[in-house]
Amino acid sequence: MRFSEPLATRETALGRLSPVAKLTAAMILSLALVSTLDPVAPAIALAGMLLVTPLFGISLSRLGRRAWPLAIAAAGMVLTTVLFTAERAGEPLFWIVTTGSLADGLSLALRLAAVALPGIVAFATIDPTDLADALVQQVKVPPRFAIGALAAFRLLPLLADEWRLLVLARRARGLA
Incomplete structure (x- = not known):
């Protein structure tokens, strides 16, 4: 998971x-x-x-x-x-x-x-998109901040995937 x-x-x-x-x-x-x-x-x-x-x-x-x-x-x-x-x-x-x-x-x-x-x-x-929409519509935050929060939420899975790839690369080199 x-x-x-x-x-x-x-x-x-x-x-x-x-x-x-x-x-x-x-x-x-x-x-x-x-x-x-x-x-x-x-x-x-x-x-x-x-x-x-x-x-x-x-x-x-x-x-x-x-x-x-x-x-x-x-x-x-x-x-x-x-x-x-x-x-x-x-x-x-x-x-x-x-x-x-x-x-x-x-x-x-x-x-x-x-x-x-x-x-x-x-x-x-x-859901990251729902969060950005709710921040703009309900909390009245500036759209720039909401888009930043959306980008941060969407980058978290990419960071996890990159970390997993780094671990696999180190293991392939015999370093882990």
């Missing part, structure tokens, strides 16, 4: 929504989750999002294939927080890992996933 393929078709409920509405909803949810410090709100938002996503015609396996860099970032955040935290509160678990640092790391990773996943779903279901 190419990284830039749309997750939802136009026949689904999410595919019929305006790109501006999708981006606005993702931004509101993300900003609300950034402002909270407890792990309960991101956990509820993430669970709700994962429960509702199949209703919009997006399978969880396709979403997982699209969001795997997010899982690596969350794991890195947990590891970094556990190993390099200044406060070592709680019971010691292993070497320098404590229950407090592990809880903090898991809370940050959960917040990262809950903040980033709405954006991943929103951008993965937006």
Whole structure:
């Protein structure tokens, strides 16, 4: 699966929504989750999002294939927080890992996933041409900016293909 393929078709409920509405909803949810410090709100938002996503015609396996860099970032955040935290509160678990640092790391990773996943779903279901049209018609941005956004969206698949060709060329030369 190419990284830039749309997750939802136009026949689904999410595919019929305006790109501006999708981006606005993702931004509101993300900003609300950034402002909270407890792990309960991101956990509820993430669970709700994962429960509702199949209703919009997006399978969880396709979403997982699209969001795997997010899982690596969350794991890195947990590891970094556990190993390099200044406060070592709680019971010691292993070497320098404590229950407090592990809880903090898991809370940050959960917040990262809950903040980033709405954006991943929103951008993965937006057609670039529809985005440019909606930016000009609904948000009243200058057409030059909308065409720039359209060009950026259309170049992403080309960059992925070029990267894949570079990897194959290095492999053919015996460098990879």
